[in-house]
Amino acid sequence: MLGAMHSQGGPLTRLRRGHEELVLGLLRRHGPQSRAELGRRSGLSRTTLYDIVGTLVASGAVVSTAAHPGPRRRGRPVEHLTLDPAAGQAVGIDFARRAVHVAAANVAHELIGSASLAHPPELSWEDRVGLAEELVSSLAGGTLRLSALGATGAVGVGVVGPVRRSGPDEEPEGSLAALAELLGKRFGAPVLLDNNTRLAALAEATWGAAAGSRDVLYLRLSHGVGGGLVVNGSLHRGVDGLAGEIGHITAEPGGAPCECGGAGCLETAASVGAVLDAFRDRGGRADAVPALLAALDAGDRAAHEVLRAAGERIGVVLAGVVNAVGPGVIVLGGELAEAGPALLEPVEGALDAHVLPLARDRLSVCRAALGEAGGAHGGVALALHESPLLARYPAPEYSEDDA
Amino acid sequence: MLGAMHSQGGPLTRLRRGHEELVLGLLRRHGPQSRAELGRRSGLSRTTLYDIVGTLVASGAVVSTAAHPGPRRRGRPVEHLTLDPAAGQAVGIDFARRAVHVAAANVAHELIGSASLAHPPELSWEDRVGLAEELVSSLAGGTLRLSALGATGAVGVGVVGPVRRSGPDEEPEGSLAALAELLGKRFGAPVLLDNNTRLAALAEATWGAAAGSRDVLYLRLSHGVGGGLVVNGSLHRGVDGLAGEIGHITAEPGGAPCECGGAGCLETAASVGAVLDAFRDRGGRADAVPALLAALDAGDRAAHEVLRAAGERIGVVLAGVVNAVGPGVIVLGGELAEAGPALLEPVEGALDAHVLPLARDRLSVCRAALGEAGGAHGGVALALHESPLLARYPAPEYSEDDA
Numbered sequence: 001m002l003g004a005m006h007s008q009g010g011p012l013t014r015l016r017r018g019h020e021e022l023v024l025g026l027l028r029r030h031g032p033q034s035r036a037e038l039g040r041r042s043g044l045s046r047t048t049l050y051d052i053v054g055t056l057v058a059s060g061a062v063v064s065t066a067a068h069p070g071p072r073r074r075g076r077p078v079e080h081l082t083l084d085p086a087a088g089q090a091v092g093i094d095f096a097r098r099a100v101h102v103a104a105a106n107v108a109h110e111l112i113g114s115a116s117l118a119h120p121p122e123l124s125w126e127d128r129v130g131l132a133e134e135l136v137s138s139l140a141g142g143t144l145r146l147s148a149l150g151a152t153g154a155v156g157v158g159v160v161g162p163v164r165r166s167g168p169d170e171e172p173e174g175s176l177a178a179l180a181e182l183l184g185k186r187f188g189a190p191v192l193l194d195n196n197t198r199l200a201a202l203a204e205a206t207w208g209a210a211a212g213s214r215d216v217l218y219l220r221l222s223h224g225v226g227g228g229l230v231v232n233g234s235l236h237r238g239v240d241g242l243a244g245e246i247g248h249i250t251a252e253p254g255g256a257p258c259e260c261g262g263a264g265c266l267e268t269a270a271s272v273g274a275v276l277d278a279f280r281d282r283g284g285r286a287d288a289v290p291a292l293l294a295a296l297d298a299g300d301r302a303a304h305e306v307l308r309a310a311g312e313r314i315g316v317v318l319a320g321v322v323n324a325v326g327p328g329v330i331v332l333g334g335e336l337a338e339a340g341p342a343l344l345e346p347v348e349g350a351l352d353a354h355v356l357p358l359a360r361d362r363l364s365v366c367r368a369a370l371g372e373a374g375g376a377h378g379g380v381a382l383a384l385h386e387s388p389l390l391a392r393y394p395a396p397e398y399s400e401d402d403a
Numbered sequence: 404m405l406g407a408m409h410s411q412g413g414p415l416t417r418l419r420r421g422h423e424e425l426v427l428g429l430l431r432r433h434g435p436q437s438r439a440e441l442g443r444r445s446g447l448s449r450t451t452l453y454d455i456v457g458t459l460v461a462s463g464a465v466v467s468t469a470a471h472p473g474p475r476r477r478g479r480p481v482e483h484l485t486l487d488p489a490a491g492q493a494v495g496i497d498f499a500r501r502a503v504h505v506a507a508a509n510v511a512h513e514l515i516g517s518a519s520l521a522h523p524p525e526l527s528w529e530d531r532v533g534l535a536e537e538l539v540s541s542l543a544g545g546t547l548r549l550s551a552l553g554a555t556g557a558v559g560v561g562v563v564g565p566v567r568r569s570g571p572d573e574e575p576e577g578s579l580a581a582l583a584e585l586l587g588k589r590f591g592a593p594v595l596l597d598n599n600t601r602l603a604a605l606a607e608a609t610w611g612a613a614a615g616s617r618d619v620l621y622l623r624l625s626h627g628v629g630g631g632l633v634v635n636g637s638l639h640r641g642v643d644g645l646a647g648e649i650g651h652i653t654a655e656p657g658g659a660p661c662e663c664g665g666a667g668c669l670e671t672a673a674s675v676g677a678v679l680d681a682f683r684d685r686g687g688r689a690d691a692v693p694a695l696l697a698a699l700d701a702g703d704r705a706a707h708e709v710l711r712a713a714g715e716r717i718g719v720v721l722a723g724v725v726n727a728v729g730p731g732v733i734v735l736g737g738e739l740a741e742a743g744p745a746l747l748e749p750v751e752g753a754l755d756a757h758v759l760p761l762a763r764d765r766l767s768v769c770r771a772a773l774g775e776a777g778g779a780h781g782g783v784a785l786a787l788h789e790s791p792l793l794a795r796y797p798a799p800e801y802s803e804d805d806a
Contacts, residue, residue: 162761215642217727229727231634238729239618242762249723250757261760317723320652324620324632324724326641354653357664358565359645 019044019052024083027062029385030233031109031206032082053081060084063108083107091187092379093132094158094196096372097121097223100128102135103376107384111207113139114373129182136187155187156379156386158196164241192382194235198244199378200333200370201228202235206381208369210329217327218368219246219318221310221336221343225267229325234385246321247271251313266317270310272335278306289335296342307342314343315350322355322363333368340367422447422455427486430465432788433636434512435485456484463487466511486510494590495782496535497561497599499775500524500626503531505538506779510787514610516542517776532585539590558590559782559789561599567644595785597638601647602781603736603773604631605638609784611772613732620730621771622649622721624713624739624746628670632728637788649724650674654716669720673713675738681709692738699745710745717746718753725758725766736771743770 026041027033033041039049056062065080085108094101098121103114115135119128163176176193183191201218210216216230225247229236236243247267248260255264256274268274272289279286279295282302286292295303318330330351336343348365355363370377429444430436436444442452459465468483488511497504501524506517518538522531566579579596586594604621613619619633628650632639639646650670651663658667659677671677675692682689682698685705689695698706721733733754739746751768758766773780 227727231639232637234635236634236728239731239765240729240762242759242765243727243729245726245729245759245762248759249726250719253719262757316653316656320720320723321727323648323652324630324646325639325728326643326646326648328642354665356645356648356651359643359648362642362645 019048020056023049023052023056024061027081027083028107032065032080034078034080038081057081082109085110089153090380090383091136091153091155091189092158092199092376092381092383093136093155093183094199094373094375094379095128095132095160096158096196096375097160099372100131100135101373101376102132102139103373103380104136104139105380105384109207109384111377111380114376115139116372116376125179125182129179129186132183133186153189154383155183155189155191156199156382156384157183157191157193158199158375158379159193160196162241163193163195192379192386194378194382195226195228195241195244196375196378197226198228198235198237199376199382200368200374201230201244201331201378202381202385203370203374203376203378204331204333204368205230205233207377208374209331209366213327213329215325215327216329216331217246217318217321217325218331218333219314220334220368221270221272221314221332222334223272225265225271225334229327231325235382246317249317249320251317266313269313270336275306275310275336278309279303282306289338293339296339304342307336307339308346310336311343311346312350315347316354318347319351319354322351322359326359326362328362328364330363330365331368332365333371333374337367422451423459426452426455426459427464430484430486431510435468435483437481437483441484460484485512488513492556493783493786494539494556494558494592495561495602495779495784495786496539496558496586497602497776497778497782498531498535498563499561499599499778500563502775503534503538504776504779505535505542506776506783507539507542508783508787512610512787514780514783517779518542519775519779528582528585532582532589535586536589556592557786558586558592558594559602559785559787560586560594560596561602561778561782562596563599565644566596566598595782595789597781597785598629598631598644598647599778599781600629601631601638601640602779602785603771603777604633604647604734604781605784605788606773606777606779606781607734607736607771608633608636610780611777612734612769616730616732618728618730619732619734620649620721620724620728621734621736622717623737623771624673624675624717624735625737626675628668628674628737632730634728638785649720652720652723654720669716672716673739678709678713678739681712682706685709692741696742699742707745710739710742711749713739714746714749715753718750719757721750722754722757725754725762729762729765731765731767733766733768734771735768736774736777740770 022042023038026038035049035053039046042049053062057064061084062081063084065082085106088107090105092103099116099118101116104112106112115138117131117135119131159176180191180193197220200220201216204210204218205213205216214233218228220226226244227246228244248258248262248265250264251266251269252264256268257263258265258268276286276292279292279302284295284300284302286295292303344365352360368374425445426441429441438452438456442449445452456465460467464487465484466487468485488509491510493508495506502519502521504519507515509515518541520534520538522534562579583594583596600623603623604619607613607621608616608619617636621631623629629647630649631647651661651665651668653667654669654672655667659671660666661668661671679689679695682695682705687698687703687705689698695706747768755763771777
């Protein structure tokens, strides 16, 4: 019957590749990990997994490294497996309102570098894409092989505002589709687009303050207030990509009108503009966040009070989301999070009062670790998680005789 | 090299089985579906999929049925594939406070039947398990082969209160572990436990009002107020299984104390007890929901007012969850949902006011379709989705020569 198998075009090759792709996909998504972790995540039997890993290591697609044992660990260091760092790269770009941020990593999850450039808000898309190209080319002195990106890489891109797509198979609409096409031509690689705040959430869960957590709630407190949810290790989009709009949860029924068309949204109480307005209403002098933080450091009571009020509102709103979704970590990012304990303590206080007591000690709150580069890092993570091209990462070639 | 393959204990068999298990798992989880749907969900190439399906049909594990074409469809009916209905069964049991509900289905997602028995609240676990056994044995005149359940089935069980487990691999704690062990002995099959409100959410997304939706928010308005989230087609548990606690989201800051230790939780404003109390405070006479519904039908103004007030609270709380999670369907269940438009209209009104306007038309609201049987149906769905035994559903046997 072996002849029949051959005449069907090599089912053995295809079948074996299915397992290889599973293992390669897990390494691409989760970065370096032990055989035990791979076994748990893949569901493959120990025998099958060792067989597949052995082939991948022999082919060079996967390399094995000795992880540093922790300070309390004794004995032989655990061997970690990772994709060959040279085998593929992912570029992340965040087109923020007044700046372009870029980052890049290889498929082994090693960050190659990141860079940013500010620009006037009215800059054309053509020019912003040009800036992105320059920045990417500059990364790590040209070790990023941009010319080869099309064959072995992908680009994940963050933009301001909602992106109506619910998965990697769906194309963005309208002007975003035009942007994706422009980027695809310039970089010669597949382009995945998403909202940049959502990407920052994915970045914090992959490399940042919540690295390794599977259920993460991220809130960005900036000129707007936005959020993102990582559920079971994946970016959660919801129907039509409309999840994560935490800034538009009502914080004050009948409150101030919001840009979204609603009223009393969290954004009207906890954005940079809202907090600065409240500070000035109390006689404070600050035209931007650094001045507010300086007043805070100087012990200004009004500065503490407006941050306390904002923090309480934030905490009440987040508590509702926590009770529904059950995350393990809340990450606070954006300029206002730089206020540190003056903001985080009232947030924690409101969480103490409003999260189901049984769940409260399962939850930690921390500041974002990646700063303004979060969106671009999230673009890298998006490309690593979801690029169909990286998912077709070439596995070793077999002839049928190798069976 | 073929000799080497044989000496490794049949990698070809194992590899082929990987694909078969993938296809069988998708049929078990999503029920009857076309080859095109299987292709999309499995990610297998058309050639591989047709090859695998052909083998499974030839072996009898999968059967092919002609789906009824829709009224406007012309031409050949689309062929649907389903697991052999005789190949395995799942039993669901819901141990509610004062009743046991059971349901059963085969692996083709055909419901075999359901049944319920009320009992005094103080009944022992031993006796409640006995009732469950009787009910299951009675289903559909004995067509459920309970004696064979251990080999080909699984039992999904709902209980009141939080179940601290975050996946099928984790065992429940304490008294729930004892219950799972007792059930396992009596039914001779693997037992999966979860909170019964969460299971009702899964049931509504599988067979009920939100059948086919991948992102569903379920709220049960009964003596307690609880919820469940289906995210990307799967029951969402959150860290330590604490997701879905929508009844403990603060609806009224500084409001009435709640059993959970908090104050002003939605449960204190929208449970059966809270609504009946409010009705009596306004001079109404009702000791239970049916009397309230009768007053509503008679045009009683106080009845309408208390349901409107509860509905508005519910809608504001749900709007917050919707903005964060982005579900496509909200399902309202429990006795209070039987009030129909008197409750649903104020819920919809509050959603109109508080859901991000861009997202509002993506969202529909409906009443639960499965009633008190929802928890037991959810137990069936849980077993079909997550039972490790059903996941090892036997695939056709090969000798190596079949390759």
